Amino acid sequence: MFSVTPGPHAVWVEGVTFTYHGAGRPALRAVSFAQAAGEMIGVMGASGAGKSTLAKCLNRIIPEFEDGDFRGTIRIAGESLEHLRVCDVAPKVGMVFQDFESQLFSTNVAHEVAFAMEQVGMDRAEMDRRIIPALEAVGLRGFEHRDPMSLSGGEKQRLAIASVLALRPSVIVLDEPTTDLDPEGRAEVFELVARLRAQGLSLIVIEHESEELRAADRIMVLREGEIAADGPPSEVFARTDLLMGCGVRPPGLGHALKLLGIDAQAESVEDAYDAIVRAYPRLAATLVDNSADSRAPEHPTNPENASTGSAFMAIENVSFSYGDGPRVLDSIDLRVEAGDFIAIVGQNGSGKTTLAKQIVGLLQPATGRVIIEGKDRAQMRPAETAREVAYVFQNPDHQIFAATVQEEVAFGPRNFGLADDEIRRRCDEALEAVGLLSERQSDPFMLSKGERQRLAVASVLVLRPRMLILDEPTTGLDHREQLRMMALVRDLNRAGIAIVIITHTPWLVAEYARRVVLLRKGAKIFDGGVREFFMQDELLRSSSFRAPEITELGRRFGRLALTTNEFVAWVKARA
Amino acid sequence: MPIYLYIDRGTFVHRLHPTVKVFALFVMFWSVYWVDNPLALAPVGLVMLWIAQLTDSWPNFYRLRWLFAILVFTTTIAWMVFYRRGAVLVDVPIFHVSRLSLVFGIGRGIKLAELLAASVLFLSTTKIEEFTYGLQRMRVPYRVSFAISLSFRLVPLFIDSAVTIVDAQRLRGYDFNEGGPIERVRRYVPVVIPVFMGALRKANNMAMALEARGFGFSHEPTTFIDYPVTGADIIAFAFLIALGTLSFMLYWTGLGGIGPLK
Numbered sequence: 001m002f003s004v005t006p007g008p009h010a011v012w013v014e015g016v017t018f019t020y021h022g023a024g025r026p027a028l029r030a031v032s033f034a035q036a037a038g039e040m041i042g043v044m045g046a047s048g049a050g051k052s053t054l055a056k057c058l059n060r061i062i063p064e065f066e067d068g069d070f071r072g073t074i075r076i077a078g079e080s081l082e083h084l085r086v087c088d089v090a091p092k093v094g095m096v097f098q099d100f101e102s103q104l105f106s107t108n109v110a111h112e113v114a115f116a117m118e119q120v121g122m123d124r125a126e127m128d129r130r131i132i133p134a135l136e137a138v139g140l141r142g143f144e145h146r147d148p149m150s151l152s153g154g155e156k157q158r159l160a161i162a163s164v165l166a167l168r169p170s171v172i173v174l175d176e177p178t179t180d181l182d183p184e185g186r187a188e189v190f191e192l193v194a195r196l197r198a199q200g201l202s203l204i205v206i207e208h209e210s211e212e213l214r215a216a217d218r219i220m221v222l223r224e225g226e227i228a229a230d231g232p233p234s235e236v237f238a239r240t241d242l243l244m245g246c247g248v249r250p251p252g253l254g255h256a257l258k259l260l261g262i263d264a265q266a267e268s269v270e271d272a273y274d275a276i277v278r279a280y281p282r283l284a285a286t287l288v289d290n291s292a293d294s295r296a297p298e299h300p301t302n303p304e305n306a307s308t309g310s311a312f313m314a315i316e317n318v319s320f321s322y323g324d325g326p327r328v329l330d331s332i333d334l335r336v337e338a339g340d341f342i343a344i345v346g347q348n349g350s351g352k353t354t355l356a357k358q359i360v361g362l363l364q365p366a367t368g369r370v371i372i373e374g375k376d377r378a379q380m381r382p383a384e385t386a387r388e389v390a391y392v393f394q395n396p397d398h399q400i401f402a403a404t405v406q407e408e409v410a411f412g413p414r415n416f417g418l419a420d421d422e423i424r425r426r427c428d429e430a431l432e433a434v435g436l437l438s439e440r441q442s443d444p445f446m447l448s449k450g451e452r453q454r455l456a457v458a459s460v461l462v463l464r465p466r467m468l469i470l471d472e473p474t475t476g477l478d479h480r481e482q483l484r485m486m487a488l489v490r491d492l493n494r495a496g497i498a499i500v501i502i503t504h505t506p507w508l509v510a511e512y513a514r515r516v517v518l519l520r521k522g523a524k525i526f527d528g529g530v531r532e533f534f535m536q537d538e539l540l541r542s543s544s545f546r547a548p549e550i551t552e553l554g555r556r557f558g559r560l561a562l563t564t565n566e567f568v569a570w571v572k573a574r575a
Numbered sequence: 576m577p578i579y580l581y582i583d584r585g586t587f588v589h590r591l592h593p594t595v596k597v598f599a600l601f602v603m604f605w606s607v608y609w610v611d612n613p614l615a616l617a618p619v620g621l622v623m624l625w626i627a628q629l630t631d632s633w634p635n636f637y638r639l640r641w642l643f644a645i646l647v648f649t650t651t652i653a654w655m656v657f658y659r660r661g662a663v664l665v666d667v668p669i670f671h672v673s674r675l676s677l678v679f680g681i682g683r684g685i686k687l688a689e690l691l692a693a694s695v696l697f698l699s700t701t702k703i704e705e706f707t708y709g710l711q712r713m714r715v716p717y718r719v720s721f722a723i724s725l726s727f728r729l730v731p732l733f734i735d736s737a738v739t740i741v742d743a744q745r746l747r748g749y750d751f752n753e754g755g756p757i758e759r760v761r762r763y764v765p766v767v768i769p770v771f772m773g774a775l776r777k778a779n780n781m782a783m784a785l786e787a788r789g790f791g792f793s794h795e796p797t798t799f800i801d802y803p804v805t806g807a808d809i810i811a812f813a814f815l816i817a818l819g820t821l822s823f824m825l826y827w828t829g830l831g832g833i834g835p836l837k
Contacts, residue, residue, distance in 0.1 A: 061783050090789035101732070102777060103784035105725065107581055107702040114799035119789035127799050147583070163788065362742050383748040391746050397776070398736070399743040401768035411765070415748035445772065459747060 009075070010171050010202035011035035011058065016072030017225075018053055018062055027053040029225040031072070037170070040193075040203040042213030042233070045222035046247025046478040047448060051206045054222070055175045058204070059093040060086045077170045091120055094164025098176040098476075100156040103163075109135070109151075110144040113163050120167065127166075134166040137199075138192055153348055154185025158192055171202045178207070179476055182348045182504045184544035186212070208478060210237060210251045211549060214267050221246050234265040249479035252507070252550040252564050259568045269549055273556045280575035283557060311335035311371070312498055313389065313467060318358055318368035320522075328354045330522040331368070336467060340498045341490075343513035343530075347544055351522040352502045356469045359500075361385040373466075383415065390460035394472040396452040399459065405431070405447070406440040409458050416463070430458040434488055450481030454488060467498040474505060486512050507548045510534065510562040518543055531560050580635050580698035588630045589700050592808040593709035595815075596701050602815040603693035606822035610831030611682045616689060618821060623692050632699035639695060646691065647684035654680035678833050703728055708798060717796060725781075733774055740769045 012034050019026040028050045035041055043051050056062040063070035064086050074081045076092045097103055106112040113134050117127045135141050138158040143151070148159055157177050164172060174193070178186040190212050197203055197215070207213055219236040221229040223246045229236050237243070240250040240258050253266040262279045266272035277284045315334040321327050329351045336342065344352045357363040358370055361382045370377040372388050393399065402408040409430055413423045431437040434454040439447065444455055453473060460468070470489065474482040490512060493499045503509060509516060509530060516533040518526035526539060534540070534547045535555075547555075554561035554570070561567035583589075591599075606619045627633060636643070654676065661675030701709075703724045710720030741751065744765045751762050785791075825831030 056783075059787055061787065065783055065786065085791065086783075086786035087789045087792040090787060090792065095784075095787040097780065097784055097787075099777075099780050099784075102780035103788070105728070105785070106704060108583075111702075111704055111799055116788040118796045118799055119792050121793040121795070121797050123797060124799060124801065127797075131799075145583075147581075167789070357742075360746055362746070382745045383750065386746045386748050393739065393743050395739075397773060398740050398769055399747070399765075400772075401765045411749070412747040415750070463748070 009034045010037045010039065010077060011204070012073075012075040012078075013057075014073045016054075016057055016070075016074060018057060018071075019069045021067040021069075023068070026225050027068075028057065031222075031225070031227060033220065033227065033230060035171070035202055035204070037077075037202055038197075038200040039218065040197045040205065040216045042216035042219045043204060043206045043222065044208070044210065044213070044219060044243075044246070044248045045228075046480055047450065048224075049222040049246065050225040051222055052175055053225075055095065055173045055204065055206055058171070058173050059089045059095045060084055061095075087119065090116060090169075091167045092169050092171065094161075094167060094169040094172040096157070096160050096164060096172065096174045096177050098179045100153065100160055100180065103160045104148045104156060107147055108144070109140060109146050109148055109159060112148050112159055113166050116163055116167050130166045130168075134162040137165055137195070138162040139188070152185060153181045154188035157181065157185065157189050161189075161192060161196075165196075171204065172196065173204045173206075175206045176208065176476075177205070178212075182544070183506075183546060184347055186504075187544065208249070210243070210249060214251070221248060234267070238265060244479075247478045247480040249482075252548060253553060256550060256553065256564050256568055259564065260571055269552045269556060272549075272553050276553075276557075276571065280571065283571065283574055310337075312338050312373060313359060314371040315355075315358065316368050316371065318355075318365040318370065320354060320358060320363060320366050328522050329358065329365075332522075332524050334517065334524065334527070336498050336500065338466065338498055339493065339496055340500075341493045341512065341514045342498075342500045342517055343509040343515070344500060344502045344517045344519065345504070345509060345543070345545055346519035349521075350519040352519055353471055354522075355519065356391060356471060356500070356502060359469065360389050360391045362391075386412070386460070386465070387416070387463050388465055389467045389469065390463060390465035392453075392456050392460055392468065392470045392473065394475060396449075396456035399456060400444045400452060402444060404440065405436060405442050405444050405455060408444050408455060409462050412459060412463050426462045426464070427458075430462040433461060433492070434458040435484070448481070450477045450485065453477065453481075453485060457488065461492070465497065467500065468492060469500045469502070471502045472504070473501060474503070474508060482508075506546055506551075510548050510551055518545070530562060534562070535560060580695060581702055582630070582632060582635065582699050584631060584700075586630045586700075587807055588626055590805075590807070591700075591811055592802050592804055593701065593705035594712040594802075595709075595808045595811050596697060596705065597709035597713060598812065599815055600693055600697045602819045603696075604690060605819050607686050607689045607693070609822045609826035611679065611686070612825075612831055612833050613678065613682045613685050615822075615825045615831040616682065616685050619818065620685065620689055620692075622818065623689065623696060626696050626700075627692075630696070630700050632696055635695050635699050636692070639691070643688055643691065646687050650687050651680040651684040654683045675833060682833065698727065704798075704800065705802075708800075708802060717794065718791075721790075729774075729777070729781075732777065733770060736773050737766055737770045740766045740773075 014032045016028055016031045017026050018028045031054060043054065045051050053062060056066065057074060060081055081089060104112055106115055110131050113131045114127050117130065132141065135143065138161050140155065140158055140162060148156060151159060178189050193203065193205060194215055205213065213219060214233050216233055218230060219233050220227055221236060228246050229239060229242055237251050237254045240255050243250040253272040257264055257266055257272060257275055262275050264275035266275060313336040315332055318329055318332045319327055320329040332355060346352050354363065358365055361377055361380065364378065372385065377385060400408055402411060406427055409427045410423050413426055428437065431440055434457055436451060436454060436458060444452065447455060473485055477485060486508060489499055513530050516526065516528065516530055517524060520543060526533060534551050540547060550561060550564050550567050554567045559570050561570060603619060610616055627636065655670050655672060658676045658679045659671040661673030663671065663673050665672045706724040707720045710723060711717055749765060753762065
């Protein structure tokens with residue numbers, strides 16, 4: 001039984017169990033832990049493990065807002081939350097949600113920060129005193145009169161944090177605050193988290209990426225509503241089997257050390273490098289010879305030079321602007337061949353989605369043209385294009401409407417007037433490919449986010465396109481679901497479908513893509529092989545895109561490795 | 576793409592007390608309501624043109640130009656079909672083109688355009704917070720006034736989401752333009768359901784975020800911005816009373832109707 005006295009703790013949770021109304025099993029099961037004042041706890045786990053449920057319990061959204069059976073005790077700074085309303089807890093526990101659009105209510109930044117203070121009835125003079133320090137804390141000083149909607153994703157999320165900081169709560173809970181952000185936005189938010197921690201705030205951060213939580217004091221891993229692990233990051237991250245069993249991606253560096261049989265912790269690339277050199281001194285001796293590897297990739301793959309066949313899809317000198325606005329695409333040329341696997345990367349607003357919409361015909365170029373199978377796409381209707389090039393939107397909920405999974409998938413072929421037998425055959429084929437055949441009679445709205453994402457793929461796959469564009473296909477998915485999604489995409493590519501993914505995730509690019517297209521302010525500034533891309537230090541830096549840590553570690557040894565397995569195999573071969 | 580109509584400028588209209596702005600919206604609606612004659616609608620129209628120029632709200636009118644055009648055109652045409660008084664000027668099937676139906680149809684078109692223009696001007700010059708404050712000062716409970724003003728923020732988000740959903744379904748080969756008018760409406764089911772589900776999810780997220788920020792803590796929340804009543808507010812208030820009275824007098828004397836133009 002949990003037996004820590006509640007007095008000095010920022011958060012004290014004892015025996016908390018919560019079962020959502022109508023659910024067969026509890027979402028949280030007898031969870032107990034204590035958080036010391038000024039401590040930062042990182043909470044990890046697969047989707048459905050209970051992370052967000054726990055966060056909502058800490059500010060009484062559960063059980064006040066969500067219907068279900070709640071048991072247990074929660075104290076904040078020694079005070080029990082029992083019988084308090086969510087709004088009563090707001091001054092004690094600041095909560096920042098994943099969906100930043102839904103937590104901004106005002107028309108200027110200063111007013112947004114004042115919103116919570118207005119709600120608790122604070123006088124104007126005190127509000128005035130608190131607004132600037134709160135904005136300063138999140139690096140938004142000088143933005144007071146800006147419209148929150150005009151801010152970038154990272155700035156919006158920092159503003160949401162400023163607005164809870166203004167109430168000066170003793171605990172701040174961040175529930176996957178960077179899921180919808182690009183690498184620059186993620187970096188901004190985690191730099192802020194580090195600053196808040198340095199100021200002594202008690203923080204609970206829910207996050208999927210283990211690398212981001214290395215600086216935490218403790219990592220708590222949840223599995224099916226229970227605490228599966230709780231300890232310092234060095235200890236928890238060393239348990240790679242447990243992490244993977246819980247649907248958490250272990251940090252690449254720690255995983256590599258474990259596979260190499262090195263009993264050491266690595267909190268940075270330097271740590272991992274030192275540990276490997278200590279274990280394999282011969283590697284250090286060969287460094288000079290190997291450094292050539294990082295300049296010359298094993299498989300240089302500049303597709304424009306290496307191209308052998310004719311392009312399945314070609315974009316020729318396409319430029320585009322929304323209305324009278326600035327150019328969103330600027331003289332873009334791009335060729336996609338059958339069997340290509342391309343990752344389009346770039347900061348938010350760089351033109352990635354606009355480019356995809358040009359390909360599928362949702363937008364028309366101001367200049368230039370898009371050629372699909374030798375035909376000018378301007379002469380094709382969107383429905384006609386859909387049979388050649390399919391587009392999976394970032395949010396699967398933007399298309400799901402049918403009562404069953406089967407009907408949802410059959411919607412496309414029905415629009416093309418296919419016979420019932422043919423529709424049934426194609427639906428079976430598509431559902432089999434995405435692993436949802438057994439769910440054919442299920443209600444699509446009851447599926448998990450990962451399953452809904454795969455359903456969205458099946459819904460366009462059923463049209464048997466020759467090219468598939470996926471916009472951020474892994475956003476909001478846990479590691480297990482991400483792997484499953486990407487295994488599906490890889491299988492489709494092996495079956496001959498050209499794949500284009502729009503992504504912000506470096507390890508996805510490294511492990512799955514064969515070619516990278518980098519956009520910046522609507523212009524294509526890189527188009528080449530993945531290895532070549534990850535060697536362009538200056539390009540990566542200026543685009544706020546980082547190579548995976550394992551790639552950086554490999555380069556310290558003069559070897560450009562894209563995956564942990566590739567790096568480990570290379571070390572073992574050399575050592 | 577900006578999805579709100581508010582244009583941040585420092586004109587005296589922008590600086591008016593929120594209560595005066597909400598009252599102005601009410602007076603505009605009131606003034607338009609009482610009169611039918613295009614000439615009688617002219618004073619309110621001129622005031623709106625003056626405010627649009629003063630506040631430089633033209634970009635919003637430009638964005639909504641097609642809505643204005645369709646509204647005025649279809650209303651005028653529709654009333655020329657249904658309003659069958661007066662001697663026929665031109666013998667056209669279905670349409671009853673008389674001097675009276677023309678005046679009445681054009682009057683109705685202008686009336687709708689003025690109602691829409693009043694809303695555009697209000698939203699171009701009034702922040703959501705001011706709207707809430709203005710309603711509160713008019714004794715509307717805080718929760719109700721906040722909900723009304725928040726709905727203005729949500730509508731553009733839902734429209735944005737509906738546009739994406741239409742795109743997603745078109746890319747699955749769906750043609751929204753097949754069939755007659757009823758069939759066309761029915762064909763929007765694959766859009767309505769995802770929009771509705773998305774709206775429920777968004778509303779739920781927003782409600783949680785609101786409560787987590789203390790919404791409901793106090794029945795009388797304080798306000799960060801001070802809205803002092805100035806001389807301009809008093810002049811504007813007097814002007815609005817005069818405008819509202821003028822419109823009512825036009826109705827009362829019969830000058831606002833279409834009768835005198837017979």
